[in-house]
Amino acid sequence: MLRGVNASAPPPLCxxxxxxxxxxVDPAAxxxxxxxxxxxxxxxxxxxxxxxxxPDETPVRRLPIHVADDxxxxxxxxxxxxxxxxxxxxxxxxxxxxxxxxxxxMAERMTGATASxxxxxxxTATVVAEREGISAVWPARIAVVAIDEGRDDDEPVPAxxxxxxxxxxxxxxxxxxxxxxxPDAVDRxxxxxxxxxxxxxxxEALCAAGLALGVDSMRMAVAALRTARAHAAWVGRQTVExxxxxxxxxxxxxxxxxxxxxxxxxAAAEDADPPPSAPNETDQSPDHADSDPAGxxxxxxxxxxxxxxxxARLAAGLVPRRPGNTAGRRGEGAASRRRGRPLGSVPGxxxxxxRLNLADTLRAAAPWQRLRGxxxxxxxxxxxxxxxxxxxxxSESVTVFVVDASGSSALHRLAEAKGAVELLLxxxxxxxxxxxxxAFRGEAADLLLPPTRSLxxxxxxxxxxxxxxxxxxxxxxxxAAGLARAIRREGRSPSLVVLTDGRANxxxxxxxxxxxASRDATDAARRIAGESLPALVxxxxxxxxxxxxxxxxxxxxxxxxxxxxxxxxxxxxxxxARGG
Amino acid sequence: MAPLYPFSAIVGQSExxxxxxxxxxxxxxxxxxxxxERGTGKSTAIRxxxxxxxxxxxxxxxxxxxxxxxxxxxxxxxxxxxGGRPKTGEIPIPVVDLPLGATxxxxxxxxxxxxxxxRGEKRFEPGLLARAHRGFLYIDEVNLLEDHLVDLLLxxxxxxxxxxxxxxxxxxxxxxxxxxxxxxxxxxxxxxxxLDRFGLSVEVTTPKDLKDRVEVVRRREAFERDRDGxxxxxxxxxxxxxxxxxxxxxxxxxxEMPDGVVQRAAExxxxxxxxxxxxxxxxxxxxxxxxxLEGAKVASVDHLRRVAPMTLRHRLRRDPLDDVGASVxxxxxxxxxxxx
Numbered sequence: 001m002l003r004g005v006n007a008s009a010p011p012p013l014c015x016x017x018x019x020x021x022x023x024x025v026d027p028a029a030x031x032x033x034x035x036x037x038x039x040x041x042x043x044x045x046x047x048x049x050x051x052x053x054x055p056d057e058t059p060v061r062r063l064p065i066h067v068a069d070d071x072x073x074x075x076x077x078x079x080x081x082x083x084x085x086x087x088x089x090x091x092x093x094x095x096x097x098x099x100x101x102x103x104x105x106m107a108e109r110m111t112g113a114t115a116s117x118x119x120x121x122x123x124t125a126t127v128v129a130e131r132e133g134i135s136a137v138w139p140a141r142i143a144v145v146a147i148d149e150g151r152d153d154d155e156p157v158p159a160x161x162x163x164x165x166x167x168x169x170x171x172x173x174x175x176x177x178x179x180x181x182x183p184d185a186v187d188r189x190x191x192x193x194x195x196x197x198x199x200x201x202x203x204e205a206l207c208a209a210g211l212a213l214g215v216d217s218m219r220m221a222v223a224a225l226r227t228a229r230a231h232a233a234w235v236g237r238q239t240v241e242x243x244x245x246x247x248x249x250x251x252x253x254x255x256x257x258x259x260x261x262x263x264x265x266x267a268a269a270e271d272a273d274p275p276p277s278a279p280n281e282t283d284q285s286p287d288h289a290d291s292d293p294a295g296x297x298x299x300x301x302x303x304x305x306x307x308x309x310x311x312a313r314l315a316a317g318l319v320p321r322r323p324g325n326t327a328g329r330r331g332e333g334a335a336s337r338r339r340g341r342p343l344g345s346v347p348g349x350x351x352x353x354x355r356l357n358l359a360d361t362l363r364a365a366a367p368w369q370r371l372r373g374x375x376x377x378x379x380x381x382x383x384x385x386x387x388x389x390x391x392x393x394x395s396e397s398v399t400v401f402v403v404d405a406s407g408s409s410a411l412h413r414l415a416e417a418k419g420a421v422e423l424l425l426x427x428x429x430x431x432x433x434x435x436x437x438x439a440f441r442g443e444a445a446d447l448l449l450p451p452t453r454s455l456x457x458x459x460x461x462x463x464x465x466x467x468x469x470x471x472x473x474x475x476x477x478x479x480a481a482g483l484a485r486a487i488r489r490e491g492r493s494p495s496l497v498v499l500t501d502g503r504a505n506x507x508x509x510x511x512x513x514x515x516x517a518s519r520d521a522t523d524a525a526r527r528i529a530g531e532s533l534p535a536l537v538x539x540x541x542x543x544x545x546x547x548x549x550x551x552x553x554x555x556x557x558x559x560x561x562x563x564x565x566x567x568x569x570x571x572x573x574x575x576x577a578r579g580g
Numbered sequence: 581m582a583p584l585y586p587f588s589a590i591v592g593q594s595e596x597x598x599x600x601x602x603x604x605x606x607x608x609x610x611x612x613x614x615x616x617e618r619g620t621g622k623s624t625a626i627r628x629x630x631x632x633x634x635x636x637x638x639x640x641x642x643x644x645x646x647x648x649x650x651x652x653x654x655x656x657x658x659x660x661x662x663g664g665r666p667k668t669g670e671i672p673i674p675v676v677d678l679p680l681g682a683t684x685x686x687x688x689x690x691x692x693x694x695x696x697x698x699r700g701e702k703r704f705e706p707g708l709l710a711r712a713h714r715g716f717l718y719i720d721e722v723n724l725l726e727d728h729l730v731d732l733l734l735x736x737x738x739x740x741x742x743x744x745x746x747x748x749x750x751x752x753x754x755x756x757x758x759x760x761x762x763x764x765x766x767x768x769x770x771x772x773x774x775l776d777r778f779g780l781s782v783e784v785t786t787p788k789d790l791k792d793r794v795e796v797v798r799r800r801e802a803f804e805r806d807r808d809g810x811x812x813x814x815x816x817x818x819x820x821x822x823x824x825x826x827x828x829x830x831x832x833x834x835x836e837m838p839d840g841v842v843q844r845a846a847e848x849x850x851x852x853x854x855x856x857x858x859x860x861x862x863x864x865x866x867x868x869x870x871x872x873l874e875g876a877k878v879a880s881v882d883h884l885r886r887v888a889p890m891t892l893r894h895r896l897r898r899d900p901l902d903d904v905g906a907s908v909x910x911x912x913x914x915x916x917x918x919x920x
Contacts, residue, residue, distance in 0.1 A: 085697055113681075120679065130683070131686055204794050211790060217786060
């Protein structure tokens with residue numbers, strides 16, 4: 001109602017700029033922004049605009065992507081501790097950022113460990129350190145700007161983090177130029193925020209819109225409301241209105257939609273094959289939204305701002321690049337010698353590149369101070385005191401399942417093959433192995449599941465695996481070998497489990513023809529042997545056939561006909577194939 | 581510290597709340613695992629529990645929360661040496677948060693660095709396990725915790741004693757706590773060996789009903805707008821739950837457990853094929869706690885039924901070929917057992 005009256009109302013902004021402004025208005029409550037962007041002027045311009053919106057004294061820090069806990073959470077200050085002879089604690093990046101904004105470049109490369117630490121900080125607005133001799137709590141009211149530079153085939157940003165960032169924008173469509181800073185407008189909005197009211201009808205409409213778009217997390221519903229309030233404060237309103245809700249839907253829900261909102265008229269058209277990994281048990285929920293005219297309108301808003309590619313994928317029943325699980329994420333491309341989980345500390349020499357465990361080193365030095373003739377405060381540390389972090393270097397195993405889902409193999413046997421894979425999954429799970437799943441049928445192979453430790457996801461993928469079509473065995477094996485190589489580069493040990501009857505009939509070029517297909521398959525199998533990839537062929541034909549056995553031989557792998565493969569036998573074979 | 585969201589103001593999630601309440605009444609049910617989707621209030625509930633719990637008596641000044649009523653069980657540090665009857669104090673039952681990135685020295689305790697450096701003395705600095713003694717130890721994202729820490733925690737939780745042998749120190753002290761873990765199965769499942777070490781296992785899902793969702797958002801908003809006011813408005817409800825827990829803890833040992841209930845528990849476990857007797861034992865303990873919470877003098881098969889899913893669903897033999905979730909299997913068997 002004040003819109004027309006208020007002469008100092010802020011100018012209309014594009015969504016990217018609006019997100020930055022709203023974050024500046026209420027940073028701690030909104031938690032942050034998920035920014036999809038590539039390095040370039042658009043990102044630079046946007047970041048500069050965000051900084052300009054924040055009050056001058058606001059700390060803005062960048063998070064090095066492979067930050068260690070002592071810098072992130074806090075640790076012992078080495079120099080000060082040695083000099084003064086008492087433990088001097090140094091706060092980490094999170095505490096240093098209190099009241100400000102933490103910028104995370106390359107958020108798609110973030111490890112699950114870092115993501116969960118950020119998540120805990122966002123939840124509690126504090127950092128708690130219980131590590132390496134220190135026990136401390138610092139305030140840390142931060143907002144996180146996660147810059148997601150990933151392309152479609154890259155690892156997604158950890159979902160645990162994304163679920164705590166209210167706003168989401170894609171800079172692909174954003175301008176390079178932004179208006180000048182508006183510190184007064186931001187400041188006025190900050191002061192007005194506490195007075196903004198929300199009516200029941202608006203609250204309900206927003207919740208309904210979230211449900212209709214398949215944004216199930218309750219955090220996002222709460223976040224959308226906070227965004228709507230911040231928007232109302234920004235434009236100088238005291239009550240949340242339709243335009244504020246629309247802004248919230250665009251900035252919070254749009255990029256996270258997992259469901260194509262049904263158009264009231266053609267709701268039936270949505271009944272395509274549900275995507276295997278999409279939540280599909282909530283079919284009744286769009287009805288709620290449909291019964292609510294305000295929710296309906298918001299869904300239309302979302303539809304209007306959904307990026308065209310996302311819209312197309314949702315329409316095709318494909319869930320867009322999902323926020324990632326944090327277990328089993330891809331590691332570094334280059335092998336690091338400090339890989340693995342830290343496991344206590346041992347005497348050692350940090351100059352060899354090992355990581356010094358400071359607390360344990362000081363503990364080792366402490367009893368000798370008097371004997372070493374310590375005078376004054378400085379601590380005398382000798383080389384024999386050095387304690388370095390010991391990492392458990394269990395090279396992680398990744399079992400790659402290569403499932404033949406073609407007509408010849410599948411139709412009658414696919415169910416059993418799936419069963420066998422599930423047995424193996426259970427085994428992998430006990431051993432904490434990672435699994436990956438790829439299937440071939442028709443003309444090509446598909447990577448259904450990149451390496452993960454989540455049995456749930458693997459099972460879902462498998463359950464939704466359709467069968468039928470030709471047998472492009474060579475393509476399947478080539479893809480498996482490629483994946484295995486990538487796994488090896490990351491310092492993990494791959495092994496292949498191929499479920500097929502071995503009867504290839506589609507060649508590498510996608511052309512039918514049993515003879516050439518079989519030649520290609522043998523060639524692909526030999527390459528696997530050439531790279532010494534451990535492999536196991538599970539023959540899925542009703543009666544054991546020579547083709548699968550030949551394939552196993554060409555692969556220099558083990559062969560096991562499925563009819564004899566009970567859980568124990570399969571499991572033994574997989575372990576044997578791996579060589580122990 | 582800013583006031584926390586009240587336990588009683590959590591919308592829905594009745595199984596999670598029941599599980600936590602049962603563990604507060606009878607810690608011997610042995611831990612609670614809360615697994616489910618993101619943003620379902622797992623951490624909120626556990627942190628809120630801390631404000632709901634009654635107080636407990638401790639030996640004054642003891643760094644290990646020793647119980648003055650159990651002289652045989654004193655830590656043997658300050659308490660054991662006092663002689664005569666130790667002075668007692670009262671503290672809230674601790675709920676200790678194991679923060680991410682915690683290292684072993686802070687969990688089990690280690691040489692006190694400060695004292696060692698400044699005075700050259702060898703002194704043990706108790707860790708989080710000592711702080712959690714007789715209370716709760718909460719691990720968020722338990723499935724992301726490093727394996728060696730998980731093993732260590734389970735070992736201590738099972739033995740009730742923390743044994744530290746490091747840096748020339750040799751220390752042991754009692755450490756009995758209710759382990760509460762939460763996590764999201766999408767992030768990787770828990771090892772099965774670890775799963776059945778938890779007494780109770782509850783599942784949480786995001787509410788799919790619009791009304792519930794609106795209510796969650798409304799309460800959250802009201803809380804954020806005026807934290808103190810919101811907490812004040814829920815004081816009555818909080819106090820009622822606290823009274824219920826305190827009374828149930830007192831009544832627990834007097835609850836009668838009829839043979840019929842014990843027999844039903846055995847039938848259910850047999851029908852489900854759960855391994856070992858532990859499931860049965862915990863089922864009965866949890867049913868007794870529910871009876872106590874409701875102020876009943878006699879436990880009934882209805883009490884049993886209410887806690888059966890959370891005590892048994894993680895003890896089923898895993899059958900990867902069966903696509904039906906464990907919860908569904910438990911419900912099916914319960915329907916059969918209760919149909920007769």
